[in-house]
Amino acid sequence: MDITLNIDETTCIRCGHCAAVCPSQIFTQAGPREAVGTRNIQTCIACGHCVAACPTASVIHSAFPETTVHSVDRNAMPAPEQVMLLIKARRSNRAFAREPVPREKLEQIVEAAHRAPTASNMQQVSFTVVTDPEKLRQITLITLDIFGGVLRKLENPLLKPLLRRMLPGVYHYLPVFRRLIDEQAKGNDLILRGATAVLFIHTPSASRFGHADANLAYENGSLMAESLGISQFYTGFICSAIEQDHRNRFKELLGIEGKIQAGMALGIPAFRFPNYIDKKPAEATWL
Numbered sequence: 299m300d301i302t303l304n305i306d307e308t309t310c311i312r313c314g315h316c317a318a319v320c321p322s323q324i325f326t327q328a329g330p331r332e333a334v335g336t337r338n339i340q341t342c343i344a345c346g347h348c349v350a351a352c353p354t355a356s357v358i359h360s361a362f363p364e365t366t367v368h369s370v371d372r373n374a375m376p377a378p379e380q381v382m383l384l385i386k387a388r389r390s391n392r393a394f395a396r397e398p399v400p401r402e403k404l405e406q407i408v409e410a411a412h413r414a415p416t417a418s419n420m421q422q423v424s425f426t427v428v429t430d431p432e433k434l435r436q437i438t439l440i441t442l443d444i445f446g447g448v449l450r451k452l453e454n455p456l457l458k459p460l461l462r463r464m465l466p467g468v469y470h471y472l473p474v475f476r477r478l479i480d481e482q483a484k485g486n487d488l489i490l491r492g493a494t495a496v497l498f499i500h501t502p503s504a505s506r507f508g509h510a511d512a513n514l515a516y517e518n519g520s521l522m523a524e525s526l527g528i529s530q531f532y533t534g535f536i537c538s539a540i541e542q543d544h545r546n547r548f549k550e551l552l553g554i555e556g557k558i559q560a561g562m563a564l565g566i567p568a569f570r571f572p573n574y575i576d577k578k579p580a581e582a583t584w585l
């Protein structure tokens with residue numbers, strides 16, 4: 299879509315904020331309080347910073363009609379200590395109640411995730427929310443079936459000496475895979491842990507920063523979930539199985555085009571954690 303971008307000179311106060319924030323240097327201003335112009339509009343990434351930064355609604359941008367622009371009430375913002383408390387209280391909770399997560403809460407989690415930054419503002423991150431119990435069951439079963447196949451390969455006496463040298467790290471997971479499969483046989487799903495929803499975060503396969511984009515979205519979503527009283531954990535096992543899904547079984551089950559970059563298991567917590575604990579001290583270098 300071709301972008302049109304104009305300055306309303308009758309209301310522009312020439313503050314230069316649009317020029318200061320534009321990542322593509324589209325706005326020109328010869329000096330303070332000089333008239334603002336535009337150039338190379340075709341390089342606009344439609345991030346909307348110019349519109350958001352303008353105090354007088356003088357940037358007329360075709361991608362951001364009036365209905366898409368909202369004033370920020372800074373007094374309604376959570377205080378830094380509230381944000382920090384949310385970050386500290388967020389845990390990967392795997393003890394879920396049976397009742398499903400209300401749809402509107404899932405929608406808020408998706409909206410928060412969708413609000414995360416994306417490289418070059420590409421906004422190519424998509425979401426698939428699975429709540430169908432049978433599909434959730436299949437996700438676990440396919441994951442474990444793939445792990446079973448990997449296990450058989452890694453334990454193959456002919457391949458083992460070679461693979462152990464090539465993939466030493468993978469052998470560390472053998473007992474883990476075995477435990478996951480054994481527990482499933484006893485009726486314990488250690489893949490989804492009774493989560494009643496999974497949010498898959500995916501991008502086109504060729505997306506250069508797809509993994510980063512999706513995982514930034516994840517963290518926005520997980521903090522939103524915590525604030526809504528919904529528990530989550532990162533579905534690393536499932537993502538790892540998806541990587542090795544050469545028969546495209548996940549694709550067939552979920553109908554997701556492109557690459558699944560992250561997954562969030564979600565559920566109503568069976569109980570809330572009354573405490574947060576300290577993590578290792580941050581290893582931060584100050585230069």
Ligand SMILES: Cc1cc2nc3c(=O)[nH]c(=O)nc-3n(C[C@H](O)[C@H](O)[C@H](O)COP(=O)(O)O)c2cc1C
Nearest residue numbers: 388389390391392488489491531532533534535536
């Ligand atoms: C990339 C990644 C993969 C993960 N995979 C799983 C998983 O498959 N199953 C699970 O129960 N937790 C998984 N987790 C959660 C971690 O175990 C958890 O984040 C870690 O133990 C720290 O706990 P916290 O999130 O409560 O701070 C994963 C976390 C990350 C970041």
